[in-house]
Amino acid sequence: MNNLSIRDRIIVALDVPTEKEALDLVARFEGELRFVKVGMELFYGAGYPIIEKLQKLGIKIFLDLKLHDIPNTVGRAAAQLTKMGVEMFNVHVAGGIQMMEEARNQIEKNLAVGQKRPLLIGVTQLTSTDEKILHEQIGIPYSMEAIVTHYAKLAKKAGLDGVVSSPLDVPKIKGACGIDFLTVTPGIRFLNGDHHDQKRITTPEQAFQFGSDYIVVGRMITEAKEPAKQLEEIVRNVEKQILN
């Protein structure tokens, strides 16, 4: 994908409700955190100031608000998010091509002079869902592989930079959309650890083996006794595996 180091490709999910808790958590990494995810909980709790504060610390931000509404509304929201100068944000592919294109167009229209364009990423099928949920609850009769690949192709057609998916989906997505189409993958767990609400999971090592460009890791790191040590261990193990 690019020549970023493994550390630069690990996005730590700051799933906490307040600015103080987020900044306290970041401080525990003593400058070793490169990329974080600000999701609904933190953004709704702390608002735009947390984005500015993290940026001042030199940390890249994936603003994971998963926009999903009519094209006009999503386009207008995308215009506002573009002005925040984050590295990436996302929309649900299920909103359709027109909705995704509107987001993409509004990004272009609202870039400040010299501003790097935020990456626009489409959410495929949540990693907390499996085929049983897809069939019995959501009412989609296709296989997980078919629906995720279909969503990825739609996102590419609409001009998005990549998709959020399980690492398990990455080989199919890269096969269908090309190696440069980005994959941002949550659902990262140790084999014997707690899977919580996640259904389609892999270890960090497997995720990079499958070709994930970025992994998103939350509780496995943030709920560890020593989050910084946990991050270091993940980086070390993935690098060791790549060298072998």
Ligand SMILES: O=c1ccn([C@@H]2O[C@H](COP(=O)(O)O)[C@@H](O)[C@H]2O)c(=O)[nH]1
């Ligand atoms: O399909 C998706 C889309 C987004 N997420 C987000 O990633 C993190 C994962 O956190 P963990 O604690 O490692 O489970 C979380 O912020 C989700 O909102 C996802 O898990 N799956």
